[in-house]
Structure formats: structure tokens, C-alpha cells
Amino acid sequence: MSRLRTIDVVQGGLKKRYRFERLFRRLGLAAIILSLAFLSLLFISISMKGYTAFVQTFISITVHLDETKIDITNPGKAYYGSMVKEALRNALPEVQGRRDKRSLYGLISTGAEYQLRDMVMANPELIGTIQTVWVPADDDVDMLLKGHIDRHSPESERRISDKVIGWIDDLENQGVICKKFNTTFFSSGDSREPELAGIRGAAMGSLYTLLVTLAIAFPLGVGAAVYLEEFAPTNRWTDIIEVNINNLAAVPSIIFGLLGLAMFINFFGLPRSAPLVGGLVLSLMTLPTIIIAGRAALKAVPPSIREAALGIGASKVQMVMHHVLPLAMPGMLTGTIIGMAQALGETAPLLMIGMVAFIVDIPTALTDPAAVLPVQIYLWADSPERAFVEKTSAAIMVLLTFLICMNGAAVYLRRRFERRW
């Protein structure tokens, strides 16, 4: 009977075990690579869809600002649409017939007449002259020129007929169509017309909302962190507060929206859709983040600092306010910035308090109805027009840029001011 030696058993299994080891290791690496691949896929797919939105198709028209049609005392009242139409007819004289003419007028955005009106109102001397102006083209033209509408697909499946494509090519040959940087996107509010829609209104709404959030959440969050870390006795009550804060950090954001709706809007009668209410809701939502980060920052301050301050006769409040808090401030600011970034990207609670309305005007006060960037993205993503897809992606790119900047600032703060004792 040959004795089975342990070493043989071990060596016999070794090959299999090493194979498993390699497999396990590869699986781990694959998991990371796959996750990062998703991340890059997300970024690539959004930038591929969105980068075209930063340029916009414009058509140059030669308009006669007819003095018989414009009342010089009240230039705002005149109907500039007819002048735009006339200019288009002159540019493509071969277009005849009511129907064709109507499609011809559709080449240019409805915003053109307002652009002319604003131009004349700003400078009334233009009345009676002939001006060449670049006006935004309709979104369908824009989509065609950017290649989002396939020219070779059957005519019935496109929004632009062969005839209109012919006119557009004609205009292109005349050199009166070109793509320019899209300033409208950064300077105007929302619009039903994709070519006139911009993110300025939503960006201002986000700014106001974040200001309210910061003004409320930062002082309250710092106060709560200081109390819990420096003053609170260790008893049941403090324990309850702690558990509570940790729980609040994990409550779904939409629940905060329900709170805002029932409490701030229905009970206290604050205005719907206002950055004020949005900011209140978001500040309650970000408060746990700030408190938790603030406590970590306070914990990192070594006890010797406290003891030294108390030792030379400072009171406890003086010790905290003069020594501990300034040392913990960078950490607290980092936490606050991360909380603000979270608030900037939040959508669901704001839907609950009515920040989904279609708002054209750019908000100027905390109680004006407003949208915020993520809500604007949500609204545009729901719009059927093809042109809104690229606008949505572009708005997402802007939002992500803001978020990256904020998080970058947080990382910088941490690197710059982090102290190791």
C-alpha cells in the first residue's frame, strides 16, 4: 500500500488552483474595465450626439426694411414676417404657388422676424434701408445640413421633401447658408422651436436654486456637525440624531419632493416652480451630506489643538470657533461642494414642486417661475423634434462640465489644504 503524501496532493491540485487564480484575477480586471467602458460609452455617446448643437445653421437674407410698412414712431408694431418672406421670395424667385411658398417660408425660423424687430428698435435709422442679415434657419434645415436627416431615405419618411432639399442646395450654392457658433443656445431661454431654444433660463434657475441651497444648507450643516462632534453628550438622544442623519442621506430624493409639495407649497403657500422652494427642498436633501463630511473634517482635527486652547483658558465655544473650526473648514467646504454638485444634478424632487413648467423668460428673482438644468434636459428629452436630441445632449455636456468643475474644485481644496498631523 503506497502512502499518499500530502505534498503530492498539494502539487496535484496546484495546476487547477493556479488556473482558478488567474481566472479570478482576470474577472476582477474585467469588471473594472467593463464598468469604465460603460462610463466612456456614456460620455462618447452623449458627446457624439451633442457636439453639433454648438453650431447652428444660419441663412443670410437681404431684407428691405420698407419704410411704408414700419411706423417710425412705433417700430415694434410692424409685421416683420412679411419682409422676411419677401426676402426669401427674392432669393429663390423660381418658387411659385401658395403651397410651395409656404414651405419656402418654413426654411427660416420664426425667430427671424423678432430678430429684425429688435434690430430696428435698437437702431431706427435702419428703416428704409436694405440690410443683409444672418437669421437662424428652421430646425429641419439645420438637421438636414448636419446630416441627421438622411437625404436618400424615401421622401415620405423625411420631414423635408425633395423639392425643399433642392432649394436648400440652391441657397447653399449661392453661399447664403452657413453654420456659425450657436450663441442662442447660451443666451436665450427655453422655446418650442429647437433653433431658438437655449439654456440661459435653466442655468440661471439652477444658479438661484443653488444659492438658496448653499445659504441654508451650509450654515445649518456646519452648525449641526459642530454640535454633534464637539458639544453633544453621548446619550440616547444624540444617537437618535445620528441614526436619523444617516437615514436621511439614504432616503430617495423623490420623497424630499413630496415633503416640499405637501409642506412648503400646500401648507405654507409658497409659490410653485420657484427657485426658493427648490432651494429649500434641495437644502434639506444635501444637509446630511454636509453634516457627515463636516463631522469627518472635525474628527480629523487632533485633540491636542483642543487641549492647548482649553489649557490657555479659552472657553469651549472659543476653542471651537477660533481653533477647531478654521482647521476643519477646508474639509467642510469640500463636503459642501460635493453636496452642491449633488444638488445641481438633482431632478426628481424638483418635478414634484412644479419646476417642470415650460418657461421662456429668464428668471430674475427667487420667486420667479424657473426651470433648472437637469429639468430642462428632462423636458427636452421628451420633445419629439429631432433637433432637441442634440440640444439635450449639449445641455448635458454643459451640466457635466459644471459638475466636473465643482468636483475638481473639491479635489483641489482637499489636496491643497489637507493636513496630516
Place this chain on the structure above:
Amino acid sequence: MTPLNIFILVVLLSAIVYQIGRKKAFTVSGNNIRSLHSLPTHYGFFTALWCGLPALLVVLVWFLCEAAIVSNLVLADLPQQLRELSTLQQSILLYDIESLADGGVISRDVTAEMEQAVAHYKSLHATSRAALAVVVLTMTVGFSGLALRRITPGLRARNQVERVVRILLVACSMLAILTTVGIVLSVLFEAIRFFKVIPLTDFLFNPQWSPQMAIREEQVGSSGAFGALPVFWGTLMISSIAMLVAVPLGLMSALYLSEYASKKLRLIAKPLLEILAGIPTVVYGFFAALTVAPFLRDMGAIIGLTVSSESALAAGLVMGIMIIPFVSSLSDDVITAVPQAMRDGAYALGSTRSETVLRVVVPAALPGIVGSVLLAMSRAIGETMIVVMAAGLAANLTVNPLETVTTVTVQIVTLLVGDQEFDSPKTLAAFALGLLLFIVTLILNIIALRVVRKYSEQYE
């Protein structure tokens, strides 16, 4: 005066009073501050707090109540026929009156009664603001006068100021409790009103969900079934798909990063993974609805499967990507907390790295890992924007992930977005769903936090 102006005014006044109080302290000490009980700045703060704090409290309470009181007064003074309108019509009327008073335009014709009401509203508003200004000014001046008179070298200003500071700090930390109470109360009250109309058992066990209430009696298809079962089923299905994606990916990433990866890779990969958690959910929603869902539909068409364009699979997959970092970074924390001695022991016995990881590290870290998975699950259940944009509205009791299902959060959003009568069962149902969602996530969170906490104490 706008609220902001009053606030700034009070703060400015307090700043001035602070200086006066400080000077007064010097004066009463006869320029020998050693005779003072506290530092001169404490006397300054003492007067400033007396000046600002009561006034600010009054301003706060005033603004919280003003809108409700003014609108009730306006409503009470409306002519008889307008007062008999339903609550909804009254609130619309009130809204119109308010926007008229703000100089806005409304969609209906302005009647004589409304003009009267607008004038009334304006006068009430003006009176309220004027009264507030008077009250605040008297309070600031009166209280700072009283405080200034109390300044003597023996006044224990520091103790008093510090007591106020402590009370304020306690108040800050109480806000967390107040928020929870506010959430519970606001959701609970509306939910109770809902359960008065629809019995609780019906809500929990009815397999039908079609939240339409009949406007007219004989209307077709408006039976209004409020069974939350299919809605919860959909939530469960989508979040399970998400967990199927997130748990293996997140856990394996965490294990690799903590056990195998070089320091450099760890330094790069960990923040990159955390970017996934920082991307706004609306972006994921857009990605799911416009990239993943059409892709899945086309793939399904190729292999001959009908995939709905709002399939549970698309929403679940993208949600899974979103919660990878929740699983990975929390698990990573607990895995690195496992004492090195345990690993060394396993190596000394001749085990390979993967055996050490699977038989020693993972069992030791298991409670923490379970905690992180539960937290991620609660995040998935409460996630809103991805499902609002990528999942459907129809409540289906199905096990096929290629079909459309709906979730609790989608239903809350669809029921509450838009202008509806606030006390119809339809809108109240949203609060009932919210209550259920809150309870479920709360239970998950509490278990998870408790498990993680207990575990982290174990190795400390």
C-alpha cells in the same frame, strides 16, 4: 419691502449695534477692560444677538404665515357666488388674483369683483409688509436699547452669548429630526386621506392599477383601480436587474482594487468609478431612453424577439451601471478594513490569493458587503429619473424583462406632475405610494446601517 431687504436691514442693524455694544463695554469699564467680566466683543455680540435674533424670528414666522392669512382674508371677502366655488376653482381664482396683483396677465376676463379682490389683496399685502417693518424696527431698537442698558462690568456676557450659540447649534442638529418628522407627517396625512377612500387591503393586494377617476359617472374605462401590487412588482423587477448588473461588477471591482491592483491603478480607477455615482440620473435616463433601449430593441429584432422600446431590461441595465460605485466603494471600505493578519494567516497556510479572498476576506467582510448591497438596493428602488425616462407607464404583472413595467417612482411622478385637484384619490395615491416607498427604503437602510456599524466595530 421684500423679505430679503428686511433680512439685510436687520443684519446691518445688528452689525451697528455690535459696535455700539463694544464701545459701551469700553466706556463702562473706564477703559480698563480687566474690570470687565467678558471680552468687549462678547458685549458686542450680546447686544447684536438681542437686536437681531428676535426680529429675525418674527420675520421668519411672518413670512411663513403671511401668504396663507392674506389669501384666506381675500377669499373670505369675496362675494357670495364666488365663495361657493369648489376648493380647486377657489385656488385658481386666488392664483389669478395674485398674478393680477403682481402685474401679470391672466387667461380669463377680469370681472369687477375680481378687480375689487385684487385691490383688497394689494392693500392687505401692503398693510402686512408695513406692519412687519414697523414691528421689526421697534423690536430691534427696543431690544438693543434694553441690552445696552444692561451692560455693566459685572454682566456675564460671554456665558450668555455662548449659551445662545449652543442653543443655535442644537437647533441646527434638530433640523435633521424635524426633516424626518416632516417627511413622515406630510406623506402620512395625505396617505391616510387616501386610505379613507381606498381601503388599505385593496391598495396592497389588488393586482390592478389604473389610477383614473371618473369625471362623469358613465365614463368608460375609468373604474379607477388602485392596487399597488403590479407597481411594486415592476419596481422590484427593475431593481433586481440593476442589482444583477451592479453586484457582480461592483464586488469584483472592489475585490480586485483592494487585493490585486497596484497602488497606481487604484489611485486612477477608484475616482473614475466614483464618477459613475456623480453623473446626474437624468443623464442616465437620457442614455437609457435614447441609446440603450433602441439598441436592445434592434438586437431583439435581429434574433427574433420583440423587445418593448420601454423594456424593464434597458432601465434596469442602466440603473445597474449607476449603482456600481455604491456597491464597489462601500465594499472596498469594508474589505480594506479586514485586518492584514487574517490574510497573512491564510497565505502562511499556503492558499493562493483568490482562495484567501474567497475563503477568508469575503466571509470576514460579508456583513459589510451585505450592508452595501442593501444600501444599493434601496438606492435602486428609490431611483426616479432613469425609470421615468426609460420605463413605461402601464402596470404589468409580468416576469418577462423585455416587456414594459412601471415603478412606484414613475407613478408618483406621473400622478403629481401637472395641475390636478389636490384632494382627488389620484393625487393622494401618489402620497400613499410615497409612504410605501419611504417605509421600504427606511427598513432597508436601517438594516444596512446597523449591519455595517456592527461590523465596523468588530475589527476596531
